[in-house]
Amino acid sequence: MSRLGTLGARLHRGEVGYDFITKRKIWYSVSILITITAFVGLVVRGLNLSIDFQGGAVFTTPKTSVSVSQAEHSAERASGKDAIVQKLGTGGLRIQVSGVDTAKSDQIKDQLSKDLNLKSDAINADLVGPSWGETIANKAWTGLGVFMVLVVIYLAIAFEWRMAVAALVALIHDITITTGVYALVGFEVSPGTIIGLLTILGYSLYDTVVVFDSLKESSKDILKQNRWTYSEIANRSINGTLVRSINTTVVALLPVAGLLFIGGGFLGAGMLNDISLSLFVGLAAGAYSSIFIATPLVTDLKEREQPLKALKRRVLAKRASAAAKGESLPESESAAESAADDDEPEDATPAVVGQRVQPTSRNRGRGRPSGKRR
Incomplete structure (x- = not known):
């Protein structure tokens, strides 16, 4: 197995990992700074609309x-x-x-x-004529609005409304950054650019749904255990799907980079820049938002609930009690295993450690010292 595959397996098992959730305020600050820069570019420089929109x-x-x-x-x-x-x-x-x-x-x-x-x-x-470009733009905005509504409805049904809100914020984040980059670099905005913007929404949503699905499965019985908070389970879900997200994003970026840097830059096919830049920036922003924006935002929304607040207090109290007794809780156990352990009744018989001694049968060898049949 390759090093990347080994790392992915260790991340999935929870043996290694990076704490994304705890540092979510840093990611929020970075995203806000990038978004403000994009807005400034849109206000100051504006979009370089192609002749299709101006005539x-x-x-x-x-x-x-x-x-x-x-x-x-x-x-x-x-x-x-x-x-x-x-x-x-x-x-x-x-x-x-x-x-x-x-x-x-x-x-x-x-x-x-x-x-x-x-x-x-x-x-x-x-x-x-400018009317053709305006018609394309109006239909694109209509399609974008319908897409957003359908995404929110689907995610609210398949997952929950908090995940739908987080995914919607991530999509708006990706579109804002992409259009801001167009304003800053001065590339033309053509109908091909609009097609690229609509295309990246699917890629951005794909990574987000993968993490959400893992989080949904991992947190199914979260209130039945006292070892993991929702933030920690969310962090494990991100780490478990991290290598998959990186692989899919890199594979998608390679051909788009070829169109942008080789086709549009080196070979001079400037019309390829219209769609390739939106795809390149949108794919990168989508991978970023699914890890650093969508899942941390879901965590913030979920941990406002009283049951999860109580769970966090129980987990911290249990750890403080274990630390006071000089005990250590195993960090390598999965949330599912921990939930299964906590589901056992308190008066359950403890597991036998070491060699088991089988009980002697009552009738075995009765009246015969050797136990053999005559």
């Missing part, structure tokens, strides 16, 4: 030796507006100018053909 013209050129800066300067001089130029993998250029009509588009095309030393027929010009 305008898109010019595509064949392979040319003209640099991106030269083409950008030429398009801005011809249109009088800001232009976005991307280098394509074929060696050509993709030039976007927002807010222009058909007549203005023809003027820009003629000017580009002169400045770039290309024939006018070689430059492909497409006009895009």
Whole structure:
């Protein structure tokens, strides 16, 4: 077995582990800081909406030796507006100018053909209306709202309402961070970006549900034992699924990183950045929120209940009593084993330790010293 597999098995058995729950205030602070940074980026810089949302013209050129800066300067001089130029993998250029009509588009095309030393027929010009992008955005927001409602209803039925609330907070956390990154780095927000945002919700929810399912099973009979608090069982659930979450996240991030850094960066296919950046940031944020946000938040909500508060007092009192007597409680036992031990009646006969002596049968060898049959 590999080292990672061995570590995963030891985490699952509770032999090793990291205390995520106790340090949840640190994770909350980090998340709040990142979220505030994302909001500042959205307010100060705003989103760089693509031409699909603003309307305008898109010019595509064949392979040319003209640099991106030269083409950008030429398009801005011809249109009088800001232009976005991307280098394509074929060696050509993709030039976007927002807010222009058909007549203005023809003027820009003629000017580009002169400045770039290309024939006018070689430059492909497409006009895009803003209504199409607005329709896509409105449908995306509608789909997002329906998805959120269905997720909350499902988790409330399958688990409980506290887990549904925690999962909803984690999803909002992931979307906010992803859109904030787009504002900070200045990448275009296109319909592909919206598709990426809707896609990451499923990945983010997957990791969260895996941890919640483990937590639900581990805490099924939690009130029947006096050795573990809800926080400790939640922490064991995170550690038990930690390696699985890391493996699934890394495997999902590798192809997305290829699209973002190789396809969009190295090969110059800038349109791949629209969807790959949202997937990359969203997957990483989803893995983070399922471990550091969703489960600690469930713990905070659950431990407000009176039965769990009483359980925590009993556990701490039992440990204090054991410490006063110089006894130590085994830390390697699972919560299920501890619950089974505490379910036994107090007057139960203690288990026999050491070699057992079988009782002698009453009729065995009666009247015959050797016990043999005649």
